[in-house]
Amino acid sequence: MKYNERIRHLGLKRKLCSAEQAAAWIKPGDVVGTSGFTGSGYPKAVPQALAKRIKEFHDKGDSFQIKLLTGASTGPELDGALADVNGVSYRAPFNSDPKMRKRINEGDTQYLDTHLSGLSPLYRCGALGQMDVAIIEVSSINADGSLVASTAVGNNQLWLNSAKKVIIEVNSWQCAELEGMHDIWEVTSSFPHKIIPISDPSNRIGSPYMTVDLEKIVAVVETHSADRNAPFTASDENARSIAGHIMEFFKYEIKKGHIPYHMLPIQSGIGNVANAVIEALSEGDFYDLKAYTEVIQDGMLAMLATDKMIAASATSFSLSPEKARYFNENIQLFRKKVVLRPQEISNHPEIIRRIGCIAMNGAIEVDIFGNVNSTHIMGSKMMNGIGGSGDYARNAYISIFMTPSLAKEGKISSVVPMVPRVDHISQDVQIIVTERGLADLRGLSPKERAKLIIQNCAHPIYKPLLQEYYQLGLQNPSIQTPLFLKEALSWHDKFVETGSMA
Template identity: 55%
Template sequence: MALAERVRHADFLSRSMTAEQAAQHVAHGATVGLSGFTGAGYPKALPQAIAAHAQSEHKAGRPYRINVWTGASTAPEVDGLLAAADAMAQRLPFNSDAMARKKINAGEIDYIDMHLSHVAQHAWFGFLGRLDVAIIEIVGVTADGLLIPSTAVGNNKTWLEIADKVILEVNTKLPLRLEGMHDIYYGTALPPRRVPISLTHADNRIGEPYLQVDPRKVVAVVETHSGDRDNVFSQPDANSQRIAEYIIDFLAHEMKHGRLPQQMLPIQSGVGNVANAVLAGLLHGPFDNLLGFTEVLQDGMLDLLRAGKMKRASATAISLSRSAYEDFEKNIDFYRERIILRPQEISNHPELVRRLGIIAMNSMIEADIYGNVNSTHLMGSSMMNGIGGSGDFARNGYLSFFVTPSVAKDGKISCIVPMCSHVDHTEHDTQIIVTEQGLADLRGLSPRQRAQAIIDHCAHPDYRPMLQDYFDRARQQGAQHTPHLLGEALSWHQRCLDTGDMRK
């Protein structure tokens, strides 16, 4: 489809140019807000042009690095290319790219890990500094100059509002029939002028289907014709299926005892294979008329919508495998009536998470025996991905599950440890921990009771005696509220670093 058919505003169309020409608007030292959230809706052409420009500048002996802000993760052709070209000085708030991760852990990129609900408001408050350029993927421009959003909203609304300059990437490969799927809320304000957000049900629409931009800011319009990255979700393995079964049985038990309403509360699910396994379990579970209120709509939630088990799903991005995306595009009219895409300052807003009573399910790297959770760091100091939105939902959800297989690396690493090597979610935010071994309901338990429940129900049999021995000896020494052997608390991690195995 020709660009003129997608950009129906003559003034914007007159600013069309190549990605290489548009990249000249991004100077060394600039802070750049990119669209994109978990492999969806990211700019396809500009990051590659910027990376090539950076390499050219470096070859000529001139410095060139930029600060990059996004909604969440992007794709190898964004974070990976910019990192490989040594073009990134700073990155926030979430990254899953291997090359960028390598540079972050080598200290070559300053990475700022943030709760996703904080990013837009901290940017508006001025806490993060000035935003020089916004580069936003859209699928079209109306005759009135309104922007038709892409497969992710993320922080795009905020970047468009606060950036000095805007570059629009019009992706002609993505279907124009996305128009009408989005709900962009413009009712937020800075303190002390804030008012309650008028969302009382997960499937309410409270905004408008378009993004707004000051036309005077738009310095370039670039055509692209490239799809989002393909996510790869493996079929649920036995461990993931067991975790899903424990969660579904628990939810049914809570409903039976009146601690959940008969009409299930809205569901949030983190990203990954375990999360998709839980959604697959719900597909065959006893619950109907489900609602989703989450960050990323993945294959499993699409299956629930298609099967009629879920009525509607609210998210900030659609991130699918290739086969699921083909189904989405083929049946987009069906899905447009059932999917609502919002800015992440709404999808992750603590006010709404608490009001709606969200049931939150997120993955973790490790948990300790008292329920502290590490979801970001390997062995205490090596960044994996970032906290993402898990904290937004864990602290404010009606129920909060953290899930993981009980061991990793062929059993050499226990995901239940005496003390977490890094803490993202404290024991105060953790309600329920689930592994393939079982489920530990930590609500209403003291620290020592929590420890025994986690050891008994969540630890792998190979590590359970070691954990019990540590806990028993800790109770024989010192303070008894949260017993620890400080000289041994992180010895499992040190042993793994020294030998490659946590086992003695």
């Protein structure tokens, strides 16, 4: 298929230009919103041309940075390219690019880490400024000017509505048969909000197309570039053990009648451990599963290709290169099963609570009382951001957090006396799982939680130290939560000083 066959609006064909010409519309200090969510559906040509332009400014001694708002993480052609030239003064709401992470941690880029469902309300109330330019990747433009999103919806429609100028990248690598998979439904700024009529992941409530004021489109750029996601590594022994504990928990809950045999809608965070859990579900005796989640990863795609999963709602894909090719070649298998929505809908707390999601997310570390750190190393070094895990954890019917018990070849315990950064408070954390076991914290007091987490989840190397810390905490006259302040963060101090918590 020729590129221009994807552009079926005659007026917009006249706005075809190079990425360099499009990037010239972006000025120093602009607030720029882009498509993109978990390495999918982000613009790839214009950001690279913009990075080149910024470098030229910097080489002349002139300043040039933008304020960058996305859906979530993007890819090296966007975050990486702009970080290379120190072209971003402010970034929100989620990033996984290592170069941008370095800029954030070195203070070159100010970073807003916020719940993904909450970025749109923050923008609408004016907290993030007025958007100057939106750069949105689409798979095609219809004759009436409506837009077919690509592999991510994210905040696209809000950016299209809000920006003063719009640049469209039409990516012919994206499968043309994506048309019809999206469900664009907008939350308005007025109160009270309209009721979002979703009671099942398969419900479609909006339009298959994004819309934009065509007068605002200043440039259309043709591209043919793949989404850039790293391959998932094969599940290791720890990931398989974590998955096994979760499967046993599900079987027990089904036996007790707490959840139905076909489960409740599943949400799964990104990463190898989360993917291992989905793989375990696909191998288990579960059928007619449904997902209400943010991203569709390799394991979930495999389930959708069979009778294991009959419907999945998300805002994007996050597929390895191999599975992305498989998806494009076999998209007819998924067209009626997958719904891609704006992230404000995919992560909406009210819907998550209403349909009874089972949330499964990763943690960097947990403490013995059930607080979870999912964003920072040693309390201050940003990894990726909270993403959507908080949207789901607080509102899920069952909230599960997963992590191997050790990191850095045993030099770090993932179960600690106290986390130095709390992203998920103990009230939002119901289940903690490591390869050592599972702790069901529902209904337990802080002391009961501590004993169970130490017993079931801590690695034997660190279990005696955690038990000793707990006993010291009990000496505190106020022992509702037996916290021993003098030693609470001593493990992290020791790692910073010596390179090991042991």
